[in-house]
Amino acid sequence: MATTTTESVTTAGSRRRGGAAPxxxxxxxxxxxxxxxxxxxxxxxxxxxxxxxxxFTLAITLPAVMGIVLSFTDSVGFGDFRFIGLTNxxxxxxxxxxxxxxxxxxxxxxxxxxVVNAVAFLLAIALTSKVRGKxxxxxxxxxxxxxxxxxxxxxxxFLFANSLPALATTLGFAPLEQSILAxxxxxxxxxxxVTAWQAIPSTxxxxxxxVLSIPAEVYEASALDGASAWRQLxxxxxxxxxxxxxxxxVIGFKNFLNSYDIIVGLTDGGPGTSTTSVAxxxxxxxxxxxxxxxxxxxxxxxxxxxxxxxxxxxxTRGKAAL
Amino acid sequence: xxxxxxxxxxxxxxxxxxSVDADRNAGRRGERFNWPxxxxxxxxxxxxxxxxxxxxxxxxxxxxxxxxxxxxxxxxPFSVDGFVQAWQLTDFPRAFxxxxxxxxxxxxxxxxxxxxxxxxxxxxxxxxxxxxxFFYLLAAMFLPFPVLxxxxxKLTGLAHLDNPFGVAILHVMFQLSFSVxxxxxxLRSIPAELEESARIDGASTGQVFWRLVFPLLAPMSxxxxxxxxxxxxxxxxxxxxxxxNPALQTLPVLQQMFQTQFSNNYNVSFASYLMAxxxxxxxxxxxxxWVMAGVxxxxxx
Numbered sequence: 001m002a003t004t005t006t007e008s009v010t011t012a013g014s015r016r017r018g019g020a021a022p023x024x025x026x027x028x029x030x031x032x033x034x035x036x037x038x039x040x041x042x043x044x045x046x047x048x049x050x051x052x053x054x055x056f057t058l059a060i061t062l063p064a065v066m067g068i069v070l071s072f073t074d075s076v077g078f079g080d081f082r083f084i085g086l087t088n089x090x091x092x093x094x095x096x097x098x099x100x101x102x103x104x105x106x107x108x109x110x111x112x113x114x115v116v117n118a119v120a121f122l123l124a125i126a127l128t129s130k131v132r133g134k135x136x137x138x139x140x141x142x143x144x145x146x147x148x149x150x151x152x153x154x155x156x157x158f159l160f161a162n163s164l165p166a167l168a169t170t171l172g173f174a175p176l177e178q179s180i181l182a183x184x185x186x187x188x189x190x191x192x193x194v195t196a197w198q199a200i201p202s203t204x205x206x207x208x209x210x211v212l213s214i215p216a217e218v219y220e221a222s223a224l225d226g227a228s229a230w231r232q233l234x235x236x237x238x239x240x241x242x243x244x245x246x247x248x249x250v251i252g253f254k255n256f257l258n259s260y261d262i263i264v265g266l267t268d269g270g271p272g273t274s275t276t277s278v279a280x281x282x283x284x285x286x287x288x289x290x291x292x293x294x295x296x297x298x299x300x301x302x303x304x305x306x307x308x309x310x311x312x313x314x315x316t317r318g319k320a321a322l
Numbered sequence: 323x324x325x326x327x328x329x330x331x332x333x334x335x336x337x338x339x340x341s342v343d344a345d346r347n348a349g350r351r352g353e354r355f356n357w358p359x360x361x362x363x364x365x366x367x368x369x370x371x372x373x374x375x376x377x378x379x380x381x382x383x384x385x386x387x388x389x390x391x392x393x394x395x396x397x398x399p400f401s402v403d404g405f406v407q408a409w410q411l412t413d414f415p416r417a418f419x420x421x422x423x424x425x426x427x428x429x430x431x432x433x434x435x436x437x438x439x440x441x442x443x444x445x446x447x448x449x450x451x452x453x454x455x456f457f458y459l460l461a462a463m464f465l466p467f468p469v470l471x472x473x474x475x476k477l478t479g480l481a482h483l484d485n486p487f488g489v490a491i492l493h494v495m496f497q498l499s500f501s502v503x504x505x506x507x508x509l510r511s512i513p514a515e516l517e518e519s520a521r522i523d524g525a526s527t528g529q530v531f532w533r534l535v536f537p538l539l540a541p542m543s544x545x546x547x548x549x550x551x552x553x554x555x556x557x558x559x560x561x562x563x564x565x566x567n568p569a570l571q572t573l574p575v576l577q578q579m580f581q582t583q584f585s586n587n588y589n590v591s592f593a594s595y596l597m598a599x600x601x602x603x604x605x606x607x608x609x610x611x612w613v614m615a616g617v618x619x620x621x622x623x
Contacts, residue, residue: 048438063473148556162391261558279468309464
């Protein structure tokens with residue numbers, strides 16, 4: 001890996017230093033209107049860049065490539081292995097446990113992204129209106145962002161296991177008298193609540209930036225025309241922040257697909273396997289020794305992430321056009 | 323706000339901080355406050371404050387009071403037993419030290435590596451190597467960690483980096499995309515004339531960077547540093563997978579390791595949770611505006 005990068009550096013450097021090409025290059029550069037005129041790159045810039053590229057390649061690119069390659073083998077994580085084609089992939093697609101993990105993760109992510117965005121959008125509108133002490137209020141709403149997911153999950157798991165059932169018993173509300181964490185059909189709700197609790201702040205901040213980007217005159221003009229608050233929300237705020245909504249939906253969905261630590265703190269994938277996320281199934285596979293098999297799972301997960309990344313890039317470009 | 327002064331160069335480059343300031347005065351000049359919305363918002367803050375209130379009150383209860391499971395009662399009598407027990411049981415000072423070490427390496431490493439890289443990229447954008455490096459580093463933003471995790475565990479093990487140092491290196495690598503993005507955008511907004519005049523005076527590239535550019539980057543370094551700290555301090559999954567020696571685990575992993583031993587001694591567990599989350603909350607109280615501005619810049623740039 002290391003040699004490849006260095007090679008590409010030297011070729012790029014020598015190409016610049018070569019005979020006819022540099023004149024063409026500098027001509028083009030001048031045409032592009034760049035600020036500095038330099039005949040060649042100061043070697044210090046390479047000293048600044050190369051170590052980062054090397055480290056990054058070793059720490060991120062190499063593991064990614066290794067994982068994808070080994071997903072086509074029977075490797076158990078160490079020792080010899082041989083290529084077995086798509087066997088792991090076929091096995092992954094016919095494994096009910098993994099299919100359940102995908103169903104849970106995608107369903108949970110969809111619900112959470114909707115909850116988070118609905119709450120954050122309304123909060124952003126409220127926090128940019130003429131409310132008292134908005135700076136303090138904003139600081140409080142952003143606070144959950146800085147708290148460790150697993151720690152707050154343990155705090156909430158106490159509330160879900162003790163306080164909520166106690167409250168339900170007092171009110172005589174039978175369905176909640178048992179801890180929802182112990183109920184395979186309801187445990188996911190607890191995970192949505194805590195994930196949303198932690199994800200709302202960053203979503204909210206992006207929406208606040210979006211709402212503040214709308215000129216006040218637009219609202220003043222519509223108010224003169226007698227538009228109601230609801231009408232302003234539907235006809236002004238929502239369409240003019242559409243780009244921000246799209247970004248938040250995509251970023252949120254992508255993050256929730258990776259959910260792990262909050263689930264560990266609340267249910268650890270249970271009861272049974274009802275709340276096991278894809279990330280969790282991959283990590284658990286590591287202890288089980290079926291390394292290559294889980295790498296196939298991870299590669300499928302990666303493909304899904306790439307698809308979402310493409311959507312995200314489209315979304316960002318869409319925003320720039322607004 | 324005392325932070326405002328050093329932020330001055332930042333305001334020209336970002337706009338976000340400025341718009342928050344502009345908005346901050348809007349309410350005051352507009353004579354009338356919207357009281358119903360204010361009241362609703364204050365009620366909504368309970369969803370944030372109640373879990374924190376419960377954490378604090380539970381931590382200061384005696385074991386016998388905490389065991390009744392009533393989350394909302396005040397401590398009676400007020401007791402620091404939970405802290406004493408959690409301190410000894412989890413060997414808090416050691417885990418705290420490991421967490422501080424990992425976070426410190428992450429913060430310093432991220433600021434230095436990302437600013438070096440961003441400076442090289444921003445000033446050589448016309449060179450293919452540098453331009454492609456930028457997109458290469460940025461692409462990692464789309465790589466989900468679970469995809470890399472197992473191979474990273476194997477490789478760090480082979481390199482004898484299955485320890486807090488390896489965790490810190492990986493934390494720096496995962497912060498790079500976001501940080502290089504912020505630094506590069508900021509560097510493009512610094513007028514080239516500044517650097518050119520320094521060069522005419524005979525300064526080398528290294529001197530220009532250390533004496534001129536790096537100090538100018540200070541507000542962005544603050545944002546990058548705070549996010550690196552929060553990501554590193556709160557991370558659970560990476561240290562839990564990478565660090566093989568349980569005695570060298572960070573605070574979030576410690577909570578999971580001792581979860582069964584806390585059992586029904588809720589005052590001990592909550593004291594431990596509180597000690598794990600307090601440093602991040604304290605950092606946040608002093609740096610809110612950078613945190614808030616950083617989120618918006620990261621998403622919109």
